[in-house]
Structures are given as structure tokens and as C-alpha cells.
Amino acid sequence: PGPRVHRRTLTVEEVEREVAPGVRQTLWTFGGTAPGPVLRGRVGDTFEITLVNDGSIGHSVDFHAGALAPDRPMRTIGPGRSLTYRFTATRSGVWMYHCSTMPMSLHIANGMFGAVVVDPPGLPSVDREYLLVQSEMYLGRQGGTADADKLGAEEPDAVVFNGYAGQYSHDPLTARVGERVRVWVLDAGPNRSSAFHVVGGQFDTVYEEGAYRLRPDGPGSGGAQVLGLAPASGGFVELFFPETGTYPFVSHVMADAERGALGAFAVTR
Incomplete structure (x- = not known):
């Protein structure tokens, strides 16, 4: 099959979750989970991601799987705002995505990260x-x-x-x-x-x-x-x-x- 377009909405949600037995934390998440949803495709595929900020502070997203100028797609958006982030996967690997709003370490540590898997060409099947x-x-x-x-x-x-x-x-x-x-x-x-x-x-x-x-x-x-x-x-x-x-x-x-x-x-x- 030829290249595909993967369309996905990532909604920023603030959720309280158990993270260890008896320990609960309020997480900032992409889609209600930390890590966020796994995205998967092949070299040549295009990803069109809509980021919707339903949180109470500004957030953003940085996809390492895409090579492009960060100025607009990685900008911070306020509560109630959205943006569309479009990139083509030109290289294979398992790539991180994360919130890049400062302080970036705090946004990542509080749950705003996930994975994009871009299969190497010819990746064999496994059990x-x-x-x-x-x-x-x-x-x-x-x-x-x-x-x-x-x-x-x-x-x-x-x-x-x-x-x-x-x-x-x-x-x-x-x-x-x-x-x-x-x-x-x-x-x-x-x-x-x-x-x-x-x-x-x-x-x-x-x-x-x-x-x-x-x-x-x-x-x-x-x-x-x-x-x-x-x-x-x-x-x-x-x-x-x-x-x-x-x-x-x-x-x-x-x-x-x-x-x-x-x-x-x-x-x-």
C-alpha cells in the first residue's frame, strides 16, 4: 500500500489517576492517559494531529517524528484553543512526542508525553x-x-x-x-x-x-x-x-x- 494520512485529535485533559498503589496524582495528559495514545505508521505517511486544549493552562506538542520549523506548530495555545500539526514521517524509529511549553521538564514529568512508532521498511512480523x-x-x-x-x-x-x-x-x-x-x-x-x-x-x-x-x-x-x-x-x-x-x-x-x-x-x- 502507498502512503497513508493518519488523522487524530489529541485533547489536553487534567485527570486524577492512581500512579502507584494508594498514590493518586493530578496529571496533565494527551487524551486522558500518561503516556498518551500511541501513533503508528510507515515512512512516507502523513500525520495530521489536532491539539485541543481543554486544560486550565497553556500547552503545546512537539513531535520528534516530524522535521519542520517549530515556530507555529509547536506554539503554546491557551485553554479552549486548538491547532493542527501536520508532518510527514521521513525516517523510521520510535519517536517521542511531548508538551514543549516551559517549564518543559514539569509538563513532561506531569504526564505530557507519548510515542510515535514509524516502522522500518521491511519490518518482519513477530509473534x-x-x-x-x-x-x-x-x-x-x-x-x-x-x-x-x-x-x-x-x-x-x-x-x-x-x-x-x-x-x-x-x-x-x-x-x-x-x-x-x-x-x-x-x-x-x-x-x-x-x-x-x-x-x-x-x-x-x-x-x-x-x-x-x-x-x-x-x-x-x-x-x-x-x-x-x-x-x-x-x-x-x-x-x-x-x-x-x-x-x-x-x-x-x-x-x-x-x-x-x-x-x-x-x-x-
């Missing part, structure tokens, strides 16, 4: 595919917004995958023995790097920031143990599980794993 977005939480009072002082001091209370501390330890991702599993990972930050690792697993495919670093049909017999990502970078890994069991995954920045950047795969036959 299972997951997307994990790592981010940090700088908790304010119960039901409040992020604590700017903790954020400025780079002292997160939690580091999480997909917006909730430790959720995949209690509700593991699933796979079967011998299946090829692809895991896309985006580090939304705003401050901490990620080192994605599956305990008991080895990666035979690593795609990082738009390029393959390792492929199963490449020369030699090498493998990889971690996908290392700076804030605002992303990629994917692939692996298969040789036997049944529970395979934890973590950010191997161990202090962050202990803050909540962990989960597990439950592997069955």
Missing part, C-alpha cells in the same frame, strides 16, 4: 509485540501535581513503565516458549536514562535510534543483554524464551528498578 515507555514521577501531595523542587533536584520518587509503578510485576506480559517477541522501548525522561534488560533473556535483534545494531542473520554469533537509551531516545529488541517460567525485566539502572521500573514476562507452552 508478539509490546511497547514500554519509561518515565519518572516526582510526586506532589496526594491528588496534586508533580513537585517542581524534586524535579529540579533530579530526585524522582518513582521510575515506571507505561505510567504506573511496578504494574507488570502484578500483571505480567505474556509469551509462549519459542515465540519471537519484539519490545519497543522509549525513554520519555525527562531526566533519567534507561538500560532495558530481561533477566534470563538474550536479545538477538537490537534496533536503536533508527538503525540496527544487531540482527539474527548478521555475521558472528553475538547477542545483547541491554538496550541503553538516553532521555528522548528509543528502539526495540527481539528475543525468544527457551523454556517456561517468569522472566523479570528491569531498567538495569538498579536504583530505578527499585523505584518501580520493573516487570515480568510470564512464559507458558
Whole structure:
């Protein structure tokens, strides 16, 4: 099929959500969730995004997947206003989008981020595919917004995958023995790097920031143990599980794993 046009409305909403057991925060979101909705397409596709600000303060959006002058599409709009942001995906990867209104770190830390997946040409099918977005939480009072002082001091209370501390330890991702599993990972930050690792697993495919670093049909017999990502970078890994069991995954920045950047795969036959 030829290039497609993806039209989507992202509505800024202020919502109170549980972000860890017994902990509630008021988040600034794209579409009511943090991370925001996942957008996906192919190289050559056009994305036409309408941003609607139903919040109480000014917000904006910056799509890293589009190369264009930021002056107008990334401008801050006030409550009750909207704008249309149009870009063509010219390069593959998993790209961050986020609010770029200052202080940008606070808007990101309070939930305004998400992922755009642009498939590499010829991306093969796999048996299972997951997307994990790592981010940090700088908790304010119960039901409040992020604590700017903790954020400025780079002292997160939690580091999480997909917006909730430790959720995949209690509700593991699933796979079967011998299946090829692809895991896309985006580090939304705003401050901490990620080192994605599956305990008991080895990666035979690593795609990082738009390029393959390792492929199963490449020369030699090498493998990889971690996908290392700076804030605002992303990629994917692939692996298969040789036997049944529970395979934890973590950010191997161990202090962050202990803050909540962990989960597990439950592997069955």
C-alpha cells in the first residue's frame, strides 16, 4: 500500500489517576492517559494531529517524528484553543512526542508525553509485540501535581513503565516458549536514562535510534543483554524464551528498578 494520512485529535485533559498503589496524582495528559495514545505508521505517511486544549493552562506538542520549523506548530495555545500539526514521517524509529511549553521538564514529568512508532521498511512480523515507555514521577501531595523542587533536584520518587509503578510485576506480559517477541522501548525522561534488560533473556535483534545494531542473520554469533537509551531516545529488541517460567525485566539502572521500573514476562507452552 502507498502512503497513508493518519488523522487524530489529541485533547489536553487534567485527570486524577492512581500512579502507584494508594498514590493518586493530578496529571496533565494527551487524551486522558500518561503516556498518551500511541501513533503508528510507515515512512512516507502523513500525520495530521489536532491539539485541543481543554486544560486550565497553556500547552503545546512537539513531535520528534516530524522535521519542520517549530515556530507555529509547536506554539503554546491557551485553554479552549486548538491547532493542527501536520508532518510527514521521513525516517523510521520510535519517536517521542511531548508538551514543549516551559517549564518543559514539569509538563513532561506531569504526564505530557507519548510515542510515535514509524516502522522500518521491511519490518518482519513477530509473534508478539509490546511497547514500554519509561518515565519518572516526582510526586506532589496526594491528588496534586508533580513537585517542581524534586524535579529540579533530579530526585524522582518513582521510575515506571507505561505510567504506573511496578504494574507488570502484578500483571505480567505474556509469551509462549519459542515465540519471537519484539519490545519497543522509549525513554520519555525527562531526566533519567534507561538500560532495558530481561533477566534470563538474550536479545538477538537490537534496533536503536533508527538503525540496527544487531540482527539474527548478521555475521558472528553475538547477542545483547541491554538496550541503553538516553532521555528522548528509543528502539526495540527481539528475543525468544527457551523454556517456561517468569522472566523479570528491569531498567538495569538498579536504583530505578527499585523505584518501580520493573516487570515480568510470564512464559507458558
